[in-house]
Amino acid sequence: MKYVSTRGQAPELTFEQAMMTGLARDGGLYLPETIPTFSAAEIAALEGLPYEEVARRVVAPFIGDSFTDAELRQAIAKAYGNFGHIARAPLVQLAPGHHLLELFHGPTLAFKDFAMQLIGQLFQIALARSGDRITIVGATSGDTGSAAIEAFKGLANVDVFILYPHGRVSEVQRRQMSTPSEANVHALAIDGHFDDAQARLKDLFNDHTFRDEVGLAGVNSINWARVLAQVVYYFTAAVSLGAPLREIDFTVPTGNFGDIFAASIAKEMGLPIGKLVIATNQNDILHRALTTGEYRTGTVEPSISPSMDIQVSSNFERALYLAYGRDAGAIRQLMDELKSGGFTISQGALRHLRETYVSGRASEEETTAMIRTIRAEAAEVICPHTAVAVKVARENLRPGVPMISLSTAHPAKFPDAVEAALGIRPPLPPHMADLFERDERITQVPNDAEALKALVRDRRRA
Ligand SMILES: *Cc1c(COP(=O)(O)O)cnc(C)c1O
Numbered sequence: 311m312k313y314v315s316t317r318g319q320a321p322e323l324t325f326e327q328a329m330m331t332g333l334a335r336d337g338g339l340y341l342p343e344t345i346p347t348f349s350a351a352e353i354a355a356l357e358g359l360p361y362e363e364v365a366r367r368v369v370a371p372f373i374g375d376s377f378t379d380a381e382l383r384q385a386i387a388k389a390y391g392n393f394g395h396i397a398r399a400p401l402v403q404l405a406p407g408h409h410l411l412e413l414f415h416g417p418t419l420a421f422k423d424f425a426m427q428l429i430g431q432l433f434q435i436a437l438a439r440s441g442d443r444i445t446i447v448g449a450t451s452g453d454t455g456s457a458a459i460e461a462f463k464g465l466a467n468v469d470v471f472i473l474y475p476h477g478r479v480s481e482v483q484r485r486q487m488s489t490p491s492e493a494n495v496h497a498l499a500i501d502g503h504f505d506d507a508q509a510r511l512k513d514l515f516n517d518h519t520f521r522d523e524v525g526l527a528g529v530n531s532i533n534w535a536r537v538l539a540q541v542v543y544y545f546t547a548a549v550s551l552g553a554p555l556r557e558i559d560f561t562v563p564t565g566n567f568g569d570i571f572a573a574s575i576a577k578e579m580g581l582p583i584g585k586l587v588i589a590t591n592q593n594d595i596l597h598r599a600l601t602t603g604e605y606r607t608g609t610v611e612p613s614i615s616p617s618m619d620i621q622v623s624s625n626f627e628r629a630l631y632l633a634y635g636r637d638a639g640a641i642r643q644l645m646d647e648l649k650s651g652g653f654t655i656s657q658g659a660l661r662h663l664r665e666t667y668v669s670g671r672a673s674e675e676e677t678t679a680m681i682r683t684i685r686a687e688a689a690e691v692i693c694p695h696t697a698v699a700v701k702v703a704r705e706n707l708r709p710g711v712p713m714i715s716l717s718t719a720h721p722a723k724f725p726d727a728v729e730a731a732l733g734i735r736p737p738l739p740p741h742m743a744d745l746f747e748r749d750e751r752i753t754q755v756p757n758d759a760e761a762l763k764a765l766v767r768d769r770r771r772a
Pocket of ligand 1: 420454
């Protein structure tokens with residue numbers, strides 16, 4: 311299996327190389343040259359299997375010779391063995407025909423653990439084989455950073471630097487990043503928004519001298535291996551509700567477009583996903599793009615669902631690449647126009663995108679109201695990101711077609727928003743009960759690439 315860049319000017323890579331690299335050297339994102347497909351019989355055979363076995367079957371066709379079957383089995387077993395639920399990604403019913411897919415039973419209580427725990431294991435296998443040292447630098451709106459620190463802390467040949475927007479993550483998110491005591495992990499509070507953090511991260515990757523000097527590796531959702539790990543739960547969920555014999559709809563609370571792009575891959579592989587609904591908060595660039603064909607960045611309005619407070623959705627480039635019929639030249643042009651504020655999606659590509667995705671948005675008031683509604687109707691306490699999805703999903707229900715809304719974080723990760731809606735503070739699960747007593751370690755950094763490079767050079771263990 312070969313991986314190609316959406317901008318067409320970076321070398322083709324193997325799965326392992328694409329995973330270790332993250333962002334392509336031409337600024338693009340890696341995608342498999344072709345998407346493997348499953349027959350209806352192969353999909354039906356997934357019914358009732360353990361999550362780990364479904365993961366092995368779904369992931370294997372994408373990794374080629376990069377890992378042996380034994381290595382893959384071992385990595386998957388270790389990745390999900392410490393999750394707090396035997397089903398790993400259990401379904402809970404909200405209403406007739408509407409289900410929640412709970413993706414918050416991993417160590418940091420958000421769906422990011424599904425991908426990060428797996429790539430943590432795969433990185434260890436690859437680094438043990440090569441003897442290389444790497445430096446992981448990531449940008450986070452909160453959940454990626456905590457998941458990455460949890461997955462890579464204490465590893466001998468990895469240093470981890472996580473940039474998060476100062477003052478714009480929840481206290482639980484911040485403490486999950488700042489309290490691990492392992493010397494190889496560093497929480498960096500950048501003076502700016504998430505988009506600033508992501509832009510500085512790209513600056514570091516685009517400085518090829520620096521990149522090679524420190525062995526820079528990326529674990530943001532631009533990393534193909536992360537998208538791939540997220541394809542798995544669309545299969546387990548859809549098959550539990552009757553796929554491949556019936557269609558299943560999904561609604562995904564969307565920020566950087568990684569999670570919903572994984573759903574589109576599952577669909578390409580043959581999973582009968584009907585409607586695939588993008589749910590955004592008030593930062594609704596994706597909803598506007600699908601509605602108007604204009605992809606224009608505005609300013610980020612901080613919301614109660616902060617993990618979706620994004621204006622530039624990095625993984626949308628992958629969806630555009632597929633919608634433009636894998637025309638890398640067209641993508642280079644669009645990304646150039648994006649630097650000066652935005653672009654118009656061509657009619658053909660827009661038609662293609664609308665065949666795959668529909669979209670909707672939830673305001674702050676609607677999000678809070680939905681947390682209340684679901685508590686009243688289904689006795690479930692949901693996090694604000696999940697509430698955004700549930701609100702938009704309810705506008706897209708179809709008779710006879712099950713809808714699955716993704717529940718991307720545990721409500722205790724966003725206690726202020728939940729308390730504002732319900733008047734109760736959801737408790738942290740036992741393994742994290744003392745989070746607020748642990749010591750924090752944070753470095754403040756300016757919104758400046760050169761200062762960041764200096765800090766990484768200084769702190770990494772050479
Ligand atoms: C990251 C995140 C999202 C958005 O996912 P993307 O893959 O970036 O679209 C939604 N909800 C929560 C809780 C998250 O952590």
